[in-house]
Amino acid sequence: MTAVTTTTAVPAAQAGEIPQVRRRRRLSPGRRLPAARLIGPLVLLALWAGASAAHTLDTGAVPAPWTVLRTAGRLWSDGTLPTDVLTSLERAGYGFAIGLVAGVLLALAAGLSRTGEALIDGTVQLNRAIPTLGLIPLFILWLGIGETFKVAIIAIVVYIPIYLNTHAALSGIDSRYVELAEVQGLTRLAFVRQIVVPGALPGFFVGLRLGVTGSWLGLVVLEQINATSGLGYLMFQAQNYGQTDVILVGLLIYGVFGLVSDSAVRLIERRVLSWRRTLSS
Amino acid sequence: MAPHTEQLTRSAVRLRGLTRSFEGRTVLDGIDLDLPAGQFTALLGHSGSGKSTLLRAIAGLDHGVAGDGRLTAPRRVSVVFQDSRLLPWRRVLDNVLLGLDGKDAADRGRSALAEVGLAGRERAWPGELSGGEAQRAALARSLVREPELLLADEPFGALDALTRIKMHHLLRELWQRHRPSVLLVTHDVDEAIVLADRVLVLDRGRIGLDLTIDRPHPRSYREPVLGEYRERLLAALGVTEDHT
Structure with a gap:
């Protein structure tokens, strides 16, 4: 007889033994697959390539991946793509930077003083209620159709989530830590630096990620509506000439930018909030 | 060990007619109290008896709480809370x-x-x-x-029994070495008896009992003499034990 102790082989009562413990059915999804977030997009890409190779796709509507790549190469080497990408990056960058600074400063002012809260919080909530893209006509009249109004719209799209999440995190700081700061005799500056800012960082990063995504979203809309350069303009022109491959190049670049900037924020977040990993692991 | 009479001359904390009330409900009702410098005092009371209110008043943490009276405390005060608050x-x-x-x-x-x-x-x-x-x-x-004064608000309340005993020894040891005045707020009669040289019972906003425990350290829960203190304290807290 082999001494294998499978739990199901012999009914315990029959064998006159104490039944062995059987592992419970696992209800959590289990271990994560390696590079899990890339698998979905890669499958999609493979399907696209396969369908193109089998000629089941209308190349006028959906050109093959290699056609898109070739178009991207051509646009890059003739200089149109680098200029457009740079213009778009510049707009998104400026708008994002201004929105970031404004969101953080306003959140600090509203979170640290009652006067600031009274002046700022309601105003921002009001601003939030107005769809930012609805401000475009007004901003064009005020600021002209140049770069300023585009940067301004992106800044507004960015500052709102950063403000909201940072402010929520600030007001959510445990009052027990405030009491501790009083007991330890911290100055107001030390209190802000050592308790308020680190305590609000998790919320700030949530806002930052939303803001980054928002800056790209704003950019796409702005460049499609009225622009004379930039990625959106490139795509708008391509629409007029029926160049689906150029449109796909634009979309691809937007997608890559969005993904890269989001990953960058995540990376910074993991670095800065390294103390949280010890809690969750 | 003899009580440290040479150190007990100066008052670290002095309260005169201290009152505190929340929304018209009087929590501290004119407390007069002196804590000599370097003394280890425990403050007992039911939950809601105002122990923490008194500690917070001494720590200067009771912003916006109504009340008056005179209160002097040293400049260097440390507070240990029930949660570690790291x-x-x-x-x-x-x-x-x-x-x-x-x-x-x-x-x-x-x-x-x-x-x-x-x-x-x-x-x-x-x-x-x-x-x-x-x-x-x-x-x-x-x-x-x-600190010249160490205020501890049920510092061991959230710890398991074994850890608590170790922490008792540690606190007493640290007190011996540094000699701050200690005010330990607790609801645990045994903890108060084992650790403190003086035990106060707070009852309806006043000091109901002020008991000096003149026994050598380290003390054990099992010392029969401490049982007498225990009974007096429990009586002051309004708890009667069923002797069997």
């Missing part, structure tokens, strides 16, 4: 040094951590500490400032 985003040593500056601050922090048995854990995150270790770190944070 900032999760600062390493243990940086937590100990919170609000402290000066060139030798880090060295003092390190030796305070060594004193509470946490040498080598300076770089740990608070989330990595056990409950007892976290409370040790909190003790180190309060001691590193060399």
Whole structure:
């Protein structure tokens, strides 16, 4: 007889033994697959390539991946793509930077003083209620159709989530830590630096990620509506000439930018909030 | 060991007619109390008897609470709370040094951590500490400032029984070495008897009983003499024990 102790082989009562413990059915999804977030997009890409190779796709509507790549190469080497990408990056960058600074400063002012809260919080909530893209006509009249109004719209799209999440995190700081700061005799500056800012960082990063995504979203809309350069303009022109491959190049670049900037924020977040990993692991 | 009469001459804390009330409900009703410098005092009372209110008043933490009376306390006061209240985003040593500056601050922090048995854990995150270790770190944070008065608000209330006994020894040991005045707020009669040289019972906003426990340290829960103190304290708290 082999001494294998499978739990199901012999009914315990029959064998006159104490039944062995059987592992419970696992209800959590289990271990994560390696590079899990890339698998979905890669499958999609493979399907696209396969369908193109089998000629089941209308190349006028959906050109093959290699056609898109070739178009991207051509646009890059003739200089149109680098200029457009740079213009778009510049707009998104400026708008994002201004929105970031404004969101953080306003959140600090509203979170640290009652006067600031009274002046700022309601105003921002009001601003939030107005769809930012609805401000475009007004901003064009005020600021002209140049770069300023585009940067301004992106800044507004960015500052709102950063403000909201940072402010929520600030007001959510445990009052027990405030009491501790009083007991330890911290100055107001030390209190802000050592308790308020680190305590609000998790919320700030949530806002930052939303803001980054928002800056790209704003950019796409702005460049499609009225622009004379930039990625959106490139795509708008391509629409007029029926160049689906150029449109796909634009979309691809937007997608890559969005993904890269989001990953960058995540990376910074993991670095800065390294103390949280010890809690969750 | 004899009581430290030479140290008990100066008052560290002096309360005269201290009252505090919340929304018209009187919590502290004209308390007169002197805590001599260097004395280890425990403050007992039911939950809601105003123990914490009194401690917070002495610590100067009761913003916006109505009341009057005279209150003097030393300049260097440390507070240990029931929760360790370590900032999760600062390493243990940086937590100990919170609000402290000066060139030798880090060295003092390190030796305070060594004193509470946490040498080598300076770089740990608070989330990595056990409950007892976290409370040790909190003790180190309060001691590193060399307080003249140490206020402790049920500091061992959240610890398991075994850890609590170890912490009792540690606190008494640290007190012996540094000699701050200690006011330990607790609802645990045994804890008060084992640790303190004087036990106050707070009852309906006044000091209902002021008992000096003149017994040598370290004390054990099992000492029969302490049973008498226990009964008197329980009686003052309105609890009668069923003797069988």
